[in-house]
Amino acid sequence: MNDDRKIRDGVTDFGFDEVPVAEKAARVRDVFDSVARNYDRMNDLMSLGVHRIWKDALMDWLLPRPSQRLLDVAGGTGDIARRWRRRGGGPVTVCDINAEMIGVGRDRLAQAGGDAGIDWVVGDAEALPLADRSVERVTIAFGLRNVTRIDAALAEMRRVLKPGGRFLCLEFSRPTQPWLDPVYDAYSFRVLPWLGRVVAKDEDAYRYLAESIRRFPDQQELCERMRRAGFEKVAWRNLSAGIAAIHSGWRL
Template sequence: MSDSNPPDTSAPTGQEGQWFGFRPVDPAAKSGLVRAVFDSVAGKYDLMNDLMSGGIHRLWKDTLIDMVAPKAGMTLLDVAGGTGDIAFRFLNRGGGGVVVCDITESMVRVGRDRAIDRGILSGVDWVVGDAMRLPVAARTMDAYTIGFGLRNVTHIDEALAEARRVLKPGGRFFCLEFSHVVLPVLREIYDVYSFNVLPKLGRMVAGDEDSYRYLVESIRRFPEQNALVKRIEAAGFTSVRVRNLTGGIAAIHSGWRV
């Protein structure tokens, strides 16, 4: 196993803003650092997702949409959804309007271009905005999704509070995120792959090894599954559940807004 993987790397509850991967930072600077990462990788983001996961991220997103269960007239806010993967799935499954909100303008531009290429000219609004200060009115959305974005937020609890604010009573919250592997054998293989292979893949394909090293480190800093359940409940959601995917490499957390 790579010796760059400390035995305990998760950030204490509420202190994730003090870390950028394994590097301590001023919380006021973290959002800018995150934007710089995604500015750098935006053009290769979807290709790298396929290469890094062997395409499995597509199955995870399909599972997420199965849980969302889109219906005609149902509105979705997809946060950190810049390139449109979740939004397009929602529309293809019969959902109503989608607002895609991402903190990085270059990611939003990629998503808009992909929508045009697919002939999707209506039904999606593209917005640049922060998960902690969403440019969306209160109690207006039927569902909220955030895919592979919550771990990059400076203050997770503020983002969860915003998710509850924008949802209608009875609305659903869903978070798809890389998580903590629950199978010991898989964990060791995954650690070697993550720390030794992914940054090099980022250098070869996206020309950016450092950004992909950060993305690996940010996964290790993210709360483990049950800890995140408690924080979602503390934000005011009920019936909070977690569904592990691929042995916990990823997980979907869900809850109801009352």
């Protein structure tokens, strides 16, 4: 059953399970409440630090400018926002549905000396608390797969972009090399839950995160959904043989 049909039937994916549409956001909040304090450390362990290279590649394609305001959706602990600011970008709004993640990010930024150019807001990707045509750039990194209605979130991110604005999504995707599949599966479904149990004290959360990657649209499908949401000049770049990908679209 495709995503649209599931939503019409009142259910959606939560990892490999199906849950009522009305329950998914709360379940996702529970997952990230549980892992918030260990989230950045787990990212380093899970990817052996490669997520930093992927996020730097996102910035390379984004080309931050002081005149541009960024909205980072599902911005969590502010990793993308801090990179944007270090690269010379203008003000940033970090928006995340999870107050615990926002709290961790705000506290860490304060401990590092703060940055008046970053503000934080708890908000839903499907109903962003920003005005129409209010920002020049929108990003979402490793967050779109946790959204209940992906198409609604894409439409919202386009809504808040100014004409000429750009959207970039960094997300896990489909490996392009068949030999990677068994290795990737073993790592995802054995190693990640084990790391979750040992480090974050929540094996189920990291099993869900591995499963959610498999349920996420592949590179071509995400491009098509971005076009249906109104983005133009849609393109993608694979990272690490397609384990992750960056998708780009413009509001013209």
